Amino acid sequence: MGVISRRRGFAAVAVVAAAALVAAAGCGKSDDSSSGGKITLSVTVFGDFGYGKAGLYDKYMQEHPNIKIKELGNGQGLTDENTKLDQTLAAGAGAGDIVALEEGTVTKYKGLAQDFVDLNQYGGAALKDNFLPWKFQEGSTADGKLLGLGTDAGSMAICYRTDMFKAANLPTDRTAVGNLWPTWDAYLAQGQKFAASPAGKTAKWVDAATNLYNNILMQVAGANTGYTYYDKSNKLVLDSNPDIKAAYDLTTKAIGEGLSAGEISFSDEWTAGFKNSKFATIACPAWMLTNIKQSAGDGLSGKWDVAKAPGDGGNWGGSFLAVTKQSKHPAEAADLVKFLTSPDSQLAVFQKANNLPSSPKVYDNPDFQALKDPYFNNAPVGQIFGAGALSLKPVYLGPKNNDVRTAVEATLQAVEQGQKTPAQAWQLALSTGAAAAK
Amino acid sequence: MSLHLDATPAHGPTGAARQAPPPRPQRSVRHRLTWLDIKGSPYLYVAPFFIIFAAFMLYPLIYTAYVSTRNWTLGAPDSTPAGLANFRELWHDSQFWTAVGNTFGIFVISTVPQLLLALFLANLLNRAIRGRVFFRIGMVVPIVTSTAVIGLVFSQLFSKDFGFINYLLQGIGVHHIDWKSTKWSSWIAVATMVNWRWTGYNALIYLAAMQTIPKDIYESAALDGARPSTQFWRITLPMLRPTIIFTVIMSTIGGLQLFGEPALFGSGSHYLQGGSLHQFQTVTMYLLQEMFERSRLGYAGAIAWVLFLMILVTSLLNFLVIRRINSDK
Incomplete structure (x- = not known):
């Protein structure tokens, strides 16, 4: 006290400075990323997570009048999203509040766990039962941090064109179609029948070798080793995992039989291929349904249908929502993540945008069971995709999974383009895959 | 002083x-x-x-x-010294040399015809032809069109299934080219985009330079009985020498940094790949792939520096060659 009274001038300055600091800090808290006293939270996605379509943002903003949500990146590719995320994380700014992480790259971001908020600090651990056990596990790091909460799962089915099946004298009823292919070999055999039919003159059996390959691999790996390019100790096992070779050989067999339209998946030509009816079937995780609707357009509504996939279940894809350390409002962001990944929200997304919930609590819900999709000839998508989801065997994906996958996929495209024989391509895949893992 | x-x-x-x-x-x-x-x-x-x-x-x-002398993963807080290891690895990296080959290949088959055509066009537009202003403006249109639009349009023209080019080729009996699949076909497609965009730009520069050449030189040459072609070779071309050197060097720098056209040509989720066997992956695409997809900052730095040196050396060589050709005249 004495000091203050003796040095009133200094004290005044100190008080002013402290007030300024408080004001500045206050600004940081409430003004920095807000307009009119509101907190703005950004949600960066790729593809379509369906939150806008399902009205979840509006609902949340109504319930939380102080929050404004801004979604970024809707429609962009996964690689683009990851690239921007890598850049903004490295730069230390611009990553936003909430980001979507895909299962193929989430392991990589576990290695950058220091850039993300541990959702356990915001009550994430209590939500464990809301998710499939493996899904919750995938979002957690080895030392128990909760990096992200699960959004959707991929599951697996085959989408097919009923009109083309009819023209090829194949059954069109989805149960009968599912029975056509108990195995992938049977699926390829049906493809040869299709190729020999009149419908096979203008269209191919599958869209792209890469999509076929990824689905087969995820299923085979789920049933056998439980991992793909990396084993669970993050060692590259590209050359020794029999599941990879099995999926690769099946795929090159399909190419050799002329069953693939040879599209580069997610390219403009691939998109045009849907509209121009260039292929009769496509391996279909639940998220593919949205891709089909958007690419094929309303003109082909009702001509697509969904049947069970060959083999025994499987999963490709699915994502997480994480909060970056850069967020100025981690508590609010974590709360929004909890809301968006809640069972109710996941069901709403499935109803409007087809992304399959990763919450087992949804699968028994009568609304989920009853859901039919008019675009897919009223296929009971809830039953089809939900059936396998509970018994799904998870597949572990290593740190540079997507880079290795890209390199291996490229060699399959080289076979499709007639530039390499399957044997040459496999050797190339081993070397380029190893280079991509560096 | x-x-x-x-x-x-x-x-x-x-x-x-x-x-x-x-x-x-x-x-x-x-x-x-x-x-x-x-x-x-x-x-x-x-x-x-x-x-x-x-x-x-x-x-x-x-x-x-x-x-480039560090081992540095994008996003990692620390880097470790690597000495020249990145450069040594680059020397043995077949994907890098493929990219170098592609870059120079596309550069040659785009720049050479492009500059010749630009010179030819500029010479035509320098004459008193009907609708001269219209044609001159027409040349500028590709420059003001964004690369993204050009990439989209040309990717569709060169599409394997429904492409207009394949449709035209079918008319003359050439069957269905998958443009992205082989080295040459993809190079031609990319070079076509580059030429479409930059020919007009270079023609405009040549035209501007041609108009600074005094008319009386041509008039006296015409009086001496020199035909237009002789005038072109003996007057126009030598007087354009500095301009030609400028355009060659600018094209070299641009050509060796080629990115937008091939990246857009290879649409899809992994467009930086530049084709299944990197048929049209240029050095800058490879640089970005290493940097942002594979997160290897140090290695990308080494690529960037080697690219810089390559551009420097190539520009210098071009400069020497062009200067020599012209002073022979």
């Missing part, structure tokens, strides 16, 4: 300066300020450029050199 010497005699006749009392301080200050103004202000005027150059060109260049 010259001003200082000039100013001295102003004090008086020869010898007066030496005997004159030392200049009054205020005069000296003004004197020095004037001197500083004359000597210093030019540097001040050009300073903004050099400051920006230093901040956005020189510093990144040096920093990239530093990064």
